[in-house]
Amino acid sequence: MQKIITIENVSVRFDHHATQHRSLRTTLSNLAKNRRAEYFEALKEVSFTIDKGETIGLIGRNGAGKSTLLRVIAGVIKPQFGNVIVNPDSRLVPLLELGIGFQAELTGTENCFLAGALMGLSKKQIQAKLDGIIKFAEIGDFMDEAVKTYSSGMYARLAFSLATEIEPDILLLDEILGVGDMFFIRKCTARMQKMIRSGITTIMVSHNLDFLVTQCSRLIWLEHGQIRLQGEPKMVADAYRKLGNQK
């Protein structure tokens, strides 16, 4: 199998000073007192590889490092230690939230062109996909209205439709299927399954274990920024549930 993502000894530290209130005065004071910055380690020496076409589920408690790991793979966070190697020929679409690149004042159509440009598509390419996007999103005439007037369901449908029409090679999903009504979730799940069958590589974060067990080829369980267990989905999910029952 062709390796599409390699994570080697990745560590990510969040400097407490960076996330707290800071000013020139506090920074100079810290420097003068030679006070060392305290940090929180969100990921600690994480290593694994992902083959082309795999569907990986990331599980773990809140704060375990799942979203940080997705952001590292997406290239949004540069880890202080270790390497992340993503096949450069693959189109990676990170759906860390629905509607990335959307502007509230723009219409649905205008947002499709702007967010499409963000994903590296030309105007012509977006134009060619527009009918498919509108059809899946079931928005109709609202495509010419500002997205700030959309219901949350309409917004989510348009954003998901656009992101999945782009035909990614690697798709990163961070809990986005928790948005919208049951009809939307069912529709998105069906599209996701179709994409998985077509051979794209998917890495998803979700707290819905049953969904992950049925959709994924492997689960990775993160705890305190480290991999606690990874392997066959049912085995990892059972171990995770067992721990939950003990606590």
Next chain:
Amino acid sequence: MLIHFKNLNWGFLKAYAFTQIKLRYRHTSLGIMWNVLEPVLYLGTLSLVFSAINRMELSDYVVYLFSTLVPWRYFEATILGVMESIIAGEWLLKKLAISYFIFPLTRWLIAAIDFFYAFAVVLVILVLVKPSWTIHVFILPLSIFITSAAALGIGMLLAVAYTFFRDIKPLATTGLMLTFFSAPILFKADAMPMGSLQSELLVYHPVTYFAALFQKPLYYNCLPSLLDWLVTAGIASVFLGLGIWAIHYFTPRFYFYL
């Protein structure tokens, strides 16, 4: 370092900049016309007020004032816009791996588009009030290029500083205001008594040389001197180089400070 530019999504940069301009006037009746009307109203008011204060002939003062005031407004808008660009781009920079140069360049492009509208207005006004024109005005694109590069470089350096220290913004705003009022923009350098401290200080004021790039071709009908070109091109090169280096160097750390 060049990899950042190679990976720059120019399609998005262009689309985002034009979207911002479009959105600015979306709910106005006159729309994009405001890009022309706003400088007309601003320059008209200023020229009336300052010609009354300075007791200069209106047409003469208008030529002098507009030749540098509009480039200065562009210089200032670029620096302040670029300075805030990385912080303002948080909504995207924390969710997608895109070059950190995208937002500084977008702000610069928006300021440049506004400037071209305003400068076109200035040229039309000058055609009406300026008695004679010389071939020296054709050097203006080079003056604009150097001024742009300097403003972009200073803005990028401040953008890095502002990301880490939010105290920078009021300091930068005050610094620009001081620079503006101490530079020969509202007043003429030769209005200072020869040999006075003020006239001596103007020799060391960097904006004196940037102002000369516009005042000499438009007001004095001559070319800027070699010293004007050397000082301004030197400042622009140093700040642009430092600005690009700073964004490149600090890119891995920005996420944690947004």
